[in-house]
Amino acid sequence: MNEKENKEQESNFAECVLNNSWMFSVLGVALAVPLGIRLKSYVPLIHFGIVGTGVDIFVGVRRCRDQFENPHI
Numbered sequence: 001m002n003e004k005e006n007k008e009q010e011s012n013f014a015e016c017v018l019n020n021s022w023m024f025s026v027l028g029v030a031l032a033v034p035l036g037i038r039l040k041s042y043v044p045l046i047h048f049g050i051v052g053t054g055v056d057i058f059v060g061v062r063r064c065r066d067q068f069e070n071p072h073i
Contacts, residue, residue, distance in 0.1 A: 013064055021053075021060035028052025 028048035035044040 009068070013068055016064035016067065017057070017060040019060075020063050021056035024052040024055040024059070025049065026052075 028051060029045065032044040032048035035048075036042060
């Protein structure tokens with residue numbers, strides 16, 4: 001595999017991860033906003049936002065890794 005194909009594959013993998021990483025971030029913010037309003041604090045937004053983003057990245061990498069390792073599926 002030459003350098004051009006390797007960079008193209010990395011680009012495709014990064015695009016796949018970004019396309020698959022949105023659900024938990026949105027869900028975390030959707031839960032944190034009402035909770036933050038009720039508690040009059042930004043702490044739930046920070047915690048749910050960070051945890052949601054971390055879970056999204058983890059799930060996105062896992063899905064795309066499986067997809068790129070098994071291209072016949």
